[in-house]
Amino acid sequence: MSTKLKNGQSRYQSQAKVVTIKKFQLLMLNKAVRCIDDAEFEKNSDAYLEFPIIMQGDGSPSVIFNLYLLKKLQQTVQYNCKTFASIANQLVDFQRFLEDEKLDCLQFHNIKQFNAAFRYRTRLIDQINAGLISASSARGRINAVVNFYRLLVAENLVDHQRYGMPFEDVYKYIMVDNEFGARRQLAIKSHDLAIHVPAKAHNSEAIVDGGELSPLFVKEQAIVLTALQKSSREYQLIFYLALFTGARLQTICTIRIKCLFNRESDSHGFIRLPVGAGTGIDTKFQKPMTLLIQNWLVQDLKIYIKSEQAQQRRQKSNYGDSDENYVFLTKLGTPFYTSKAEQQELTEKIKASDLFGSKLKLYEGEAVRSYLKMVLLPEIRLTEPQFQSFKFHDLRASFGMNLLESQLQHLPEGHNHLTAVEYVQARMGHSNISTTLQYLNYKSRLQWRSKIQHEYESSLMKYVMSSENLAGELS
Structure with a gap:
């Protein structure tokens, strides 16, 4: 059973956790010895800083999950401690689930609903519905589990030919635009355990440039x-x-x-x-x-x-x-x-x-x-009580807006707006001009919306029984 803590996160009864080895390095035994105290080792790999290890609830290392992390380390061209920490933190959630439900992640069933991965997906969806985790967190966790199984199969660590797989690969097709605006169809490999994440509602009053930005x-x-x-x-x-x-x-x-x-x-x-x-x-x-x-x-x-x-x-x-x-x-x-x-x-x-x-x-x-x-x-x-919060990155968008308006005001005769946009694109280092084009009519768009909003509200307010209107009539 999972419990909800004060911070709103889902937790299990299992005490499984991730511990970090500050400097991790594989060693090779030089010669056979009677006891570990007499052993002689030599370095067998590079040293990896802040390497994560998954510990079971009883305090012992998880053999299969740590083997996965080591195999993944062998395939990594450039080690990143944050990436491995993220993977370990996603997999330890699965470890806690397995311990709570007393399931073996390597025991596969012909009926996929009986497999640990499928049951874990069901638990994640329950936690989403209960407000314990976000849909994006759940998606990351189930994807980590699928990647775990995929590597086990690739390394022949499980007999999938005999028992099958706890999930099936599926392909999804999306349309993408290249930097020149040409559209093409792109095949994306997915799986039947995928958890749908609703698309985030786009803020029409923001510029998407390394996040949603609101120029000041x-x-x-x-x-x-x-x-x-x-x-x-x-x-x-x-x-x-x-x-x-x-x-x-x-x-x-x-x-x-x-x-x-x-x-x-x-x-x-x-x-x-x-x-x-x-x-x-x-x-x-x-x-x-x-x-x-x-x-x-x-x-x-x-x-x-x-x-x-x-x-x-x-x-x-x-x-x-x-x-x-x-x-x-x-x-x-x-x-x-x-x-x-x-x-x-x-x-x-x-x-x-x-x-x-x-x-x-x-x-x-x-x-x-x-x-x-x-x-x-x-x-x-202290002086502007209603001043809205802003992010440091919004200052970059503010610069972009200032620069574009300045360029448009001093545009040489015979040049169109694209000349100004291309200059701003170069100054801001945008790879795609579509990002810079978002700045072009940003302020005029807000002013237009404000004007329309004021007009229709003014036309409707005479029919609204608000306390302000009633007070005016009584006076």
Whole structure:
């Protein structure tokens, strides 16, 4: 039986859990010995940091699920601890179910409704209906179970020829558009245990660009900038970079000091900063692009870099007070966002160490997002109580809207709107122009909706018996 805890998640009576080995490495026995204390081992593989192991409720390792994780590790070209942690956390839910129901995941039946995987699917759907888990979480868990069985079959770890499979493969066909707008049919391999997830209702007042974004109007941007005047300098500059360059948080927080010096501004007052693969500054999917930063902002960044506050933070950090360091660090000297390059450096350092207790600590902008939610928004609402919440990523959309409107206002004679859109596409690094086109009529669309809403509400309100109307009549 599952129980509902205060956090709303479904739990089982089983105590099965995932434990993490900080530095995992397979060893090979060199020679036969009488007892383990006399054994001699040699390293038989690379070291893998934060590797997950599934433990049964009785405290012993789960042989079959850990064998699956090891087999999957052998097939992995580039190990990612987060990916393996996600797989383990999905499979341990299945392990708990098996223990609660006293089922053997390797015992297959001719009637598929009797198989553990089918019964687990039924339990997941019950949990969805009870509000214990989301449909997307349930889909992820059943897909993890199916992938588990598929690998067992591929590695001949189960006799599926004799007993069959606990599920059947099916193919679904969808229509997709390429970057040029051409449509084609794509076959997707699925299975008959798949759990349907209702499509999320599209927010017609949002721009889909790495998530649903809501640009701030110029008046709202001014309110944010005013509130930022009370913030510490590093947060001011981080927000300025987002709003005036359109850079993502990952890019802003991985800019290195050395990248800003010895660069001349162009005739328009920008420095051109290469970012992405090979630059040490991260972008989404490491896509190479050029970030244009206004000269005034570059000068402010250089002044901050030379400040005593910034120097003190660098002295506490991994890179020390050097040009290799990030422009922005926390008070503790830790990065706001750990770059891909530093992740690799830290990983190799821990692997080379003889210590097995070192933990790989990575940062992904949590401090900035927390600052926005816990400090900046409350500060804004002291004077603007009705100010709507926004995400840091919305600043990127705000930049895109500002840039597009500016380009449209100064469009050379004889050029159509597509010229402005293509410029914005290049500045924001959109792979597909359809993403940039969402910005084109965003504000006019909102204004049109507001006008229509006001007109029809005005025409209907005279028939509505609201307390406000009644009070007017009585007076």
